Amino acid sequence: MNKITLLVVVVLVTVIANFTHAQSIQNIIDQVSNANLQLTVNELSGEQSTIINGTEQTITSRVESNNDLAATYIEERLQALPNVSVAIQDFNTNGKNVIATQLGQTNPEEIYLVCAHYDSVTTFCADDNATGVAAVLEIARILSTQCLDKTIVYALWDEEEIGLLGANFYAQQAADTSNGNTRANILGVINMDMIGFDGDAPGTPGDNQFDIDVRPIANSLEIKDDLLAILNSYTFDLSAIVVNPGTTASDHSRFWNQGYAAVLVGESWETNDQTPNYHTANDRVVDIDFQYMTEITKLITAYMTTKAGLVNLDNTVTATSTQLTANALSTTYQWINCDTDSPILGATSQVFTPLTNGNYAVLVGNGICDELSACFNFNVLATAEFLPTELTLFPNPVVSVLTIENPLLQNLSLTLRDITGKHITTQNSEKERITMNLEANATGIYFVTIASKLKSSTFKIVKE
Structure with a gap:
């Protein structure tokens, strides 16, 4: 590739997993957390404080001229994830994109991109577009723990509100073939812009319509078809409205300009069901329908997982009162002490018998990639659970x-x-x-x- 560099970062991570079966797309969908989305939107919109640079701070502005704190917040959230490399892409005096790359294990040159803009026009702006950013961060949190065939880029754009500048810079760089550069093989772009408003009262049943904005450019119509197929293959409380020709008023259009396949996913402007507080300081968290937002995030998570391709590696564990057994029939095993975040010397078999109480996980490998199981609390002498009368x-x-x-x-x-x-x-x-x-x-x-x-x-x- 050219100026967009893909790096491998191998980091151990602890994840909550089911101890009885391997990961599937449905398992991945089920990990999307409504609570996580709510917390991120509240923090990014400045409704509540958060920890940035090790101190408690409040993001009071995401306006492009004063949004460095928001960029740092996003960067730190992504840097905490395993298997991604994070870079700040400066494209003018003030503008900076935050880019995280998860390298594919078998076809790393084939790239899928999920993105949202983090800048705003005024204070708060929860729907526009803290919602899209929160969804990208949640998808990255979940998929970064998985081995994938293809590369995923998690991109958060700056200066969308003053001309789609951040996405335009990235798309131009990706397509640049001058001076011996190679055009990036971006197979699909999903842009999420305003995914939190549904006209029904938040949390209540309703139409739950959302728009897929698309145009017959590259394989964009194929992305739309894949989204509709996934919508019908799993259970989502959503109803799709296909808009063709779709709007050019968001970051996906800059990829259209460079001949890449892309779509916009968001609340239904096509049916006039968008936030009434668009581009005002009244765009607040109180108006977000987080269950609706969670459903959209689940859909895009399913799409990215399907297209990037889960490597068939079981990272689950079966526990008995005396031992832990990795369910994967892999080539390598390394048991980990979760309390010290360190490998256990000599514990490299499929079965592990802890000698002391603690929390343990296993890193399994199949020669292509490695995945870490959930941490399991093991009590050497414990033979039963507490009765309700005891605790x-x-x-x-x-x-x-x-x-x-x-x-x-x-x-x-x-x-x-x-x-x-x-x-x-x-x-x-x-x-x-x-x-x-x-x-x-x-x-x-x-x-x-x-x-x-x-x-x-x-x-x-x-x-x-």
Whole structure:
């Protein structure tokens, strides 16, 4: 390729997975998190603070002349993912695209691109286009843990609102064949711009119509057909409106200009069902229908997974009271201590028998790529789960403080992990009433593993 560089980044990641079956497209779709989308839109639109550069900050502006903090937020979110390389593409004095590349394992020169613009015209602008950015970040979170045949580029554009400048620069660079450069083999572009408004009351049943804007350029009509086929192959609460000829007023059109296949996916402007607060500071989170947005994100996740191609590698684990077994019939195994994020010396067989209590995962390889399983909490001496009379957790959902009733005064180890499997905190107590403060944690799903010398149980907790 030319100025768009593809790099391999091999990073271990912990993911929550089902321990009984391998990954499938349906499994991937099911990982899309409404809670994650809500959190990202709230943070990116400045409705709530977030951690950027290690400190708590609020993104008060995404206007192109003052949106460096938003770019850093996006860059840090992508850098935290495995198997992607992240680059800032400066294209003029102020403009910067944030580009993350996940290299395909078998056909890396074949590229699919999923994108959205992150700049805005004024403050907040939750629908336009924090929603599209949140969807791209969620898709990257999920697919970065998978081995894929083809390359995916996750692109967040700057200066869309003043002339589609960021996407135009990238598309021109990709198509540039001057001075011996090779035209990038981009097979399809999905652009998401404003995917959060449906005229029905948020969260209620309705038409859930969305637009696919397309024109007969390159294989753009094929992308539309593939989206419709996926829509009918899996269960989505969506109804597609095909717009042909589609609008040129968003970033996908700059790829049309260079002869690439592309479509725009978004709320239904074709049926006049778009946000009433378009391009104003009243474009707020309160008007977003997050269930509708989640359905669109699931659809695009399914498309990207289908076209990029899952490598057939099972990263799941079967557990018994005495050992852990990798389900994959792969060529290599490496068991990992999740508590120290380090490989276990000599633990390179399909079956692993832990000698100490802890959290373990396995990195499996098939000669093409490697995938890491979920972390599994293993208690060497535990033979059973706690009875309801021995342990009680409340409230659930929890707003701030989770209480654990321990009537038998057992010596307990309590480990909190988020939905990705990331370790948050561990505490030990033998008090009759134990508390765990979740007030500072983001809304979403968490898992609390409680273990004694004889028993161990994991509880799913919803943080509101």
